[in-house]
Amino acid sequence: MSKYWVITKEVYKKNVKSFGFAVMVLSPLLVFAFIAGLTYYFSQEEQQAPDVSIAVLTENESINQIFSNEEWGFEIEKEIGTETEAEEALLDESISGYLVAEVENGTIDAQLVYTDDMSELLPIIQEALSNYQTMVRADQLALAPEEVMALSEPVMIDEQYVNVEEGSLTQEDFSDRMIQQGGAYFVSIAIMIFIMTYAGIIAEEVASEKGTRIMEIILSSASATNHFFGKLTGVMLILLTQIAIYAVVGLGAWLYFKDAQIVQDLIGGVDVAAIFQELMGYTLIFFIVGVLMYVVLAAFFGSLATKMEDVNKAVTPIVFLALTGFYVGIFAFTAPDNMFVAVFSYIPLFTPFVMPFRIAAETVSTFGIWMSIIGTVGFAIVISFIALAFYRSNVLIYSDTNLLGTIKRSWSIMQSNKKAKKLNHSA
Amino acid sequence: MLEVKDLTKTFGSLTAVDDLNFTIKPGEIMGLIGQNGAGKTTTFRIILNLLTPDRGHVLWNEGYLTTKTFNKIGYLPEERGLYPKVSVENQLLYFAQLRGKKKSEIKPLIDHWLEKFEVKGKKTDKVKTLSKGNQQKVQLISTLIHQPELIILDEPFSGLDPVNAELLEDGIREAQANGASIIFSSHNMNNVEELCNSLIMLKDGKPVLNGTVRDIRQQFGRTKLFLESDLTPEELRQFPGVQRVEKTNDGIDVAYLTETEDGKAIFDAATKNGYIPTFSQQPPTLEEIFKRLAGEKNE
Numbered sequence: 001m002s003k004y005w006v007i008t009k010e011v012y013k014k015n016v017k018s019f020g021f022a023v024m025v026l027s028p029l030l031v032f033a034f035i036a037g038l039t040y041y042f043s044q045e046e047q048q049a050p051d052v053s054i055a056v057l058t059e060n061e062s063i064n065q066i067f068s069n070e071e072w073g074f075e076i077e078k079e080i081g082t083e084t085e086a087e088e089a090l091l092d093e094s095i096s097g098y099l100v101a102e103v104e105n106g107t108i109d110a111q112l113v114y115t116d117d118m119s120e121l122l123p124i125i126q127e128a129l130s131n132y133q134t135m136v137r138a139d140q141l142a143l144a145p146e147e148v149m150a151l152s153e154p155v156m157i158d159e160q161y162v163n164v165e166e167g168s169l170t171q172e173d174f175s176d177r178m179i180q181q182g183g184a185y186f187v188s189i190a191i192m193i194f195i196m197t198y199a200g201i202i203a204e205e206v207a208s209e210k211g212t213r214i215m216e217i218i219l220s221s222a223s224a225t226n227h228f229f230g231k232l233t234g235v236m237l238i239l240l241t242q243i244a245i246y247a248v249v250g251l252g253a254w255l256y257f258k259d260a261q262i263v264q265d266l267i268g269g270v271d272v273a274a275i276f277q278e279l280m281g282y283t284l285i286f287f288i289v290g291v292l293m294y295v296v297l298a299a300f301f302g303s304l305a306t307k308m309e310d311v312n313k314a315v316t317p318i319v320f321l322a323l324t325g326f327y328v329g330i331f332a333f334t335a336p337d338n339m340f341v342a343v344f345s346y347i348p349l350f351t352p353f354v355m356p357f358r359i360a361a362e363t364v365s366t367f368g369i370w371m372s373i374i375g376t377v378g379f380a381i382v383i384s385f386i387a388l389a390f391y392r393s394n395v396l397i398y399s400d401t402n403l404l405g406t407i408k409r410s411w412s413i414m415q416s417n418k419k420a421k422k423l424n425h426s427a
Numbered sequence: 428m429l430e431v432k433d434l435t436k437t438f439g440s441l442t443a444v445d446d447l448n449f450t451i452k453p454g455e456i457m458g459l460i461g462q463n464g465a466g467k468t469t470t471f472r473i474i475l476n477l478l479t480p481d482r483g484h485v486l487w488n489e490g491y492l493t494t495k496t497f498n499k500i501g502y503l504p505e506e507r508g509l510y511p512k513v514s515v516e517n518q519l520l521y522f523a524q525l526r527g528k529k530k531s532e533i534k535p536l537i538d539h540w541l542e543k544f545e546v547k548g549k550k551t552d553k554v555k556t557l558s559k560g561n562q563q564k565v566q567l568i569s570t571l572i573h574q575p576e577l578i579i580l581d582e583p584f585s586g587l588d589p590v591n592a593e594l595l596e597d598g599i600r601e602a603q604a605n606g607a608s609i610i611f612s613s614h615n616m617n618n619v620e621e622l623c624n625s626l627i628m629l630k631d632g633k634p635v636l637n638g639t640v641r642d643i644r645q646q647f648g649r650t651k652l653f654l655e656s657d658l659t660p661e662e663l664r665q666f667p668g669v670q671r672v673e674k675t676n677d678g679i680d681v682a683y684l685t686e687t688e689d690g691k692a693i694f695d696a697a698t699k700n701g702y703i704p705t706f707s708q709q710p711p712t713l714e715e716i717f718k719r720l721a722g723e724k725n726e
Contacts (some may be wrong), residue, residue, distance in 0.1 A: 006524045014513060024496075212508025220475040220502045221525035223494050396477060416438060417479040 003222035004230045011205060011234025016241060016427075024197060025242050052117050055089060055098035063101050063108075063276065066128055067420040069127060074121060091116070099125065106137045120215050181333065184356035187283045188329040194239065194287075195322050196296040201293050202235045203302030205314045211307045215395045232384075233297055242301065274311040283356055285373055290352025293380040300387035302396035304406045325353035336361030347373055348379035389414060428452050429474070429577055429608045433483030436469055436632075443469040444480070445632040449551050449625070451608040455575070456599065458619035459612040460636075460713075463627035466613040468505060470629070471579050473503060474610075478596075487577060501575030505582045511555035516542070519569050520553060522661050526573040533572060540568045544594055560591060571598055579601055580611035584618050596622060615712040626713075626718060635720050644710035646687035651715075652682040652690055655705035656697035665692050679705055 003011040015021055022260045052074040056067045067076050077095050080086050086098040090113070097114025108129050112122070203205075209215045218227055269363035297318050325344075332341040332354050345354040345364065350374045358364040397406055434447040437447055444466045451457045461466050472478045474485050476492050487496050514535055523533040537550055544564040548557045552689045554565065555687070563586065570578065580599075584592050584617055599622060602608060613619050619626055628636035636643050653675075660672045665681050667688030684690060690708045697703055711719070 003525055003527075006521070011520050014510070016511070118526075208510075209508075213504040213506045214508045214510065215501055216472075216475075216477070216504040217522065218525060219477055220500055221497050349722075385687070396472065412439060413478070416481070 002226075004233075005219075007222065007227055007230030008234040008237065011231050012237050012241075015201065015234070017237050021238070021242075025245055028193075029246075037344055038192040052121065053077045053095045054114075054118065054121075055086045055095050056101070057081070057083060057086060057098060058101045059379065060101065060103050063103070063129075063132065066132055067099075074118075087115075101129065102135060107142045108133045108136075108215070119317045123176035147297055181357070183283050184329075184360040185333065187287055187356050188326060189351050191287055191290045192322060192326050194291050196319070198239055198291060198295050199298035199315055199318050199322075200311075201238070202231060203305070203311050205231055205235070206299050206302035206310065207305040207311045207314065208308050210303060210305065210395050219392075219395065224395075226386060228388045228391050230297060232295060234290075236292065239291060282359055282369060282373070286352040286376075287355055289373070289376050289380055293349065293352075293376065293383065294322060296380065296387050297321075299392060300383075300394075303387075303391045304410075306397075306406075322353075325350040325354045329357055330355035332357035332361075336363045348376045349375045393417070428488060428497065429431070429610070430454035430486040431470075431483070431487075432486070433469070434473060434480050434485070434657070435482040436466075436473060436480050442632045444629075445634075445638060447483070447627070447629075447632075447634055449627055449634075449637065451625075453606040453608055453611055455624045456603055456622050457608040458626035459610060459629065460619060460626060460717060461612075463532050465629040467629060468581060469632075470612075471581055471612070474579060474642065475500065484567040496577075496683045498573070499575065499576040499580040502571040502632070502715040503580045503583055504532075505585075505612075507563055509554045509562060509566055509569075512552055512553055513567055514551050515546075515548065515557070516550040518565065519550075522569040523573045526575070536572060540572055543673075544568055544598070545700055553677070555668070559629065560588070563587065564591065564594070567595060567598060571602060574605065574607075575602075578607050578609040578611075581652060582613060583611055584613055584615050588667075592618070600651050602675070606660065616717060630720060636714050638714065643716065643718065647711050647716055648684075649690065649708040649710050650687065651709045651711055652684055652693065652695070652711065653705055653707040654680045654682060654697060654703075656680075656694075656703040657700065660696050663693070666686040666696070669693075682710075716722075 013349075018329070053076070054067075055077045056064060059062055074096075077089065078097070080089055080095070083098070083100065088097065089095045089178070096117035097112060099110060099112050101108055101110040110129055112125065114122075118145055134148065134152065138151075143151075180201075209218065222230075281335045298315055300316060302311060303315045305311050328329070328341065328344045329348055331338070335341060336358050341358065342363070343356060347356050355364070355369065355372050359369060390410050391406070393410040394406065396413065397409050431447055431449050434444055435442070436444040447470060449457060458587070459470065461467055462531050468477065474492070476485075476497075479635075485492055487499075490496075490667070508570065510521075513521070516534075519537055519664050520530050520533055520539075524530065527573045541550060544567065546557075546561050546564045546568075548561055554562055559705045568585070570580070578599075583595055585597075587595060596618070599611070600611060611622075623640055625639050626636065626643065634643065638646075660680055663669055663680060666682075666689065668685040670683045670685060672683075675681060682693070687708070694706055697706060
């Protein structure tokens with residue numbers, strides 16, 4: 001086994017077996033389950049709301065019938081027959097309001113006395129009474145049921161959602177855009193969470209090895225290149241493991257629960273396959289490149305720290321970069337056409353956060369998308385090698401100066417090594 | 428065989444190592460002494476290829492050190508560190524694998540090494556559960572278990588009690604017997620005197636002492652005289668060349684001479700009545716030489 005793989009395996013094994021990894025994997029699942037449970041609970045709560053009782057005072061049997069239907073979301077207090085009784089019931093809060101209704105010459109004369117509890121029921125009652133009035137009048141005019149239907153039929157609108165693009169109108173499915181924007185939103189949050197987590201992991205890996213001088217043993221055993229890329233690979237494998245666990249859990253849960261009422265209630269109208277497709281496209285590329293890029297940066301900044309305690313300080317620049325990207329992304333969500341957003345979407349460090357929103361809003365051409373992908377990948381490769389070059393000398397500096405001071409010293413060691421190599425060659 | 432030739436390394440205006448030369452043959456131990464910041468760790472780092480020298484070179488068996496040579500090195504850094512959450516066994520296996528060994532080669536050796544260094548704790552224990560001394564031993568084992576041919580120990584004795592220091596000395600001697608070339612730095616001159624075939628003292632990157640322990644001591648002359656006789660300290664001070672006189676706890680007078688030759692007149696005077704229990708003229712100890720050289724101002 002090459003040393004590169006020895007290092008990769010060690011990083012992977014050590015982390016995956018740790019308690020922290022279990023917490024890291026489980027906590028989003030728990031949060032998700034909690035939110036789903038809460039959503040379900042409230043939706044159930046809403047459905048079985050008929051805590052409200054009202055009294056209906058009418059001579060008209062049909063009106064009585066209408067309101068006896070359980071679907072209205074309130075109960076009818078049938079014992080109450082007069083306004084006096086109703087007022088008393090209102091006073092002792094056994095009902096929330098009462099309706100007095102009479103029909104005269106096809107016109108319903110209704111009076112509703114109600115408290116706060118009932119305010120939401122107003123349109124429902126009005127609609128029910130209006131429908132009944134329509135029926136009564138239709139009857140008077142001797143209209144057939146078909147004729148009534150014809151009269152009350154709403155106008156059908158053929159919707160065409162279009163996009164103004166380069167002087168022409170392109171038709172577009174509105175739900176597609178919703179899904180794309182949702183996907184972009186999801187990715188920017190996921191990138192943020194994964195960057196924070198994995199940047200922390202690798203920075204800690206590097207800083208702890210440096211702080212404990214294990215680094216010196218390792219770098220006298222294997223090349224810095226092997227170590228740096230072995231660590232990166234190990235951490236990326238941990239990331240893939242986490243995603244794979246979610247994929248398996250998600251798929252399992254989907255197969256098991258997809259027909260369950262609760263799932264139907266929650267995601268009834270959502271096209272899961274379409275979301276999945278969306279996530280598998282550009283979004284996945286941006287996710288992977290984005291996390292990789294930030295993990296490389298984290299390894300670099302981690303190697304600047306002298307002690308474990310300094311890790312948080314060392315990764316602060318990354319946190320700020322990621323936050324900037326994240327907020328520009330959120331801004332892009334509302335204003336995808338903005339010039340500022342367009343510029344940021346081509347800055348490699350911010351591309352993964354911003355570009356998905358522009359793709360969703362279709363304010364960027366396919367050429368532009370690929371340009372940004374190539375730019376981001378290229379940038380990730382370049383910073384990997386810059387980080388590696390610094391890494392070699394960073395890990396030998398144990399100073400208490402600030403990050404810039406450490407970078408400066410690291411640079412001078414690099415230069416002195418380079419100069420020395422040249423001299424040795426020419427000698 | 429390790430050969431260090433004309434080694435010079437500067438960082439900006441600071442010369443960390445200045446024209447250093449030495450050779451360590453198989454089975455030889457060299458001590459590297461010097462104050463903090465004298466250039467010991469930089470020397471080790473250049474040997475380990477972590478730093479590139481401005482001038483000169485390091486040869487191992489007449490070739491340059493490459494990643495292949497890494498497998499033959501055992502290195503103990505000055506500040507000790509292990510992975511706290513990894514078991515003793517996995518730790519040793521990992522470092523040995525990084526030195527190109529297979530797991531199956533090292534696994535059977537672990538029990539033997541833990542026993543040899545009297546490590547208290549099981550090999551399945553996590554490192555952080557061991558005491559500091561035992562952790563240090565685990566690290567020593569990881570430096571030696573892959574049977575390196577070049578062993579570099581940066582302050583290996585610091586923090587060890589006398590019993591453990593002796594275990595370490597035994598370990599170093601065993602590696603020496605197996606033909607390893609060993610270089611170590613130390614602040615404890617006793618360890619250096621006991622173990623080393625040769626030594627180098629660095630001061631501001633420059634070698635100020637270089638040779639065998641005996642030769643180095645001799646080159647300072649037998650200027651320290653231990654004397655038990657009828658002569659009083661006052662009388663002793665009157666002799667030419669006597670700089671100062673001290674009395675040890677055992678009642679022995681110690682006279683510091685300018686030159687070896689100064690002892691003769693004292694010997695004649697002290698023995699004029701015949702037998703005396705002590706007359707011993709010694710070169711200064713390494714520690715005295717160290718202190719003397721370290722204290723000297725640069726010319």
